């Protein structure tokens with residue numbers, strides 16, 4: 001089981017949209033995927049688990065009250081399992097912060113799944129801050145995928161994220177953490193700015209940047225309000241095409257063992 005954290009401390013850059021649709025894209029290719037919602041807002045949970053009634057969250061395993069195996073919610077999507085989130089996770093930050101080894105708690109909670117090789121991939125949708133849950137996710141992950149919005153200040157904050165990644169490696173908490181890549185999101189082909197931003201980022205980061213660029217489409221933004229992935233909501237549109245392509249490129253990088261130490 002490979003664990004991928006989808007993170008960027010900036011909000012609204014496409015972390016959840018990417019977690020949900022990459023997870024669904026991989027599942028559609030027959031990979032068994034666990035989507036772990038770590039954001040107390042629960043947006044990933046509504047996208048794939050809207051029909052679940054009070055699904056369990058990582059709260060139990062993180063407080064030692066239950067085992068992670070009891071928190072797996074099957075979804076309507078074949079090969080896709082969910083660990084849900086809700087607002088309870090907000091209070092959890094404080095509880096986890098008080099624990100010994102407080103950075104290792106998500107890693108510890110997911111360990112039985114790793115040992116059992118329960119899924120091909122676990123995708124962790126991180127909350128938008130450099131808080132306890134996100135740093136825990138980086139400690140729990142093998143790789144980090146960073147969605148970057150196509151806008152002028154796209155790379156603002158990226159240095160900080162890379163610094164934290166380096167600290168996590170050097171502290172020994174997770175020496176093997178690597179970067180799967182950067183992913184440009186919300187690309188608007190009608191503006192020259194978006195084009196210029198992608199060009200600029202590609203010049204700086206070259207192969208660290210995924211070839212796949214996610215377009216800005218209304219379909220991607222409205223899919224969650226219907227409780228659907230893009231493959232259900234607009235299977236033939238450009239959003240589904242892009243996330244399908246991302247899933248292929250992600251698998252290819254995985255097979256080629258392509259990973260980077262830093263951006």
Ligand SMILES: Nc1ncnc2c1ncn2[C@@H]1O[C@H](COP(=O)(O)OP(=O)(O)O)[C@@H](O)[C@H]1O
Nearest residue numbers: 011012013014015016017186215216217220221
């Ligand atoms: N490619 C896209 N095209 C249009 N809207 C998008 C796209 N990606 C994300 N959005 C919308 O932008 C907002 C922020 O995206 P989200 O994935 O929730 O970001 P994050 O998880 O980083 O906060 C949401 O309303 C989402 O539906």
Ligand SMILES: [Mg+2]
Nearest residue numbers: 015016039043
């Ligand atoms: Mg989100």
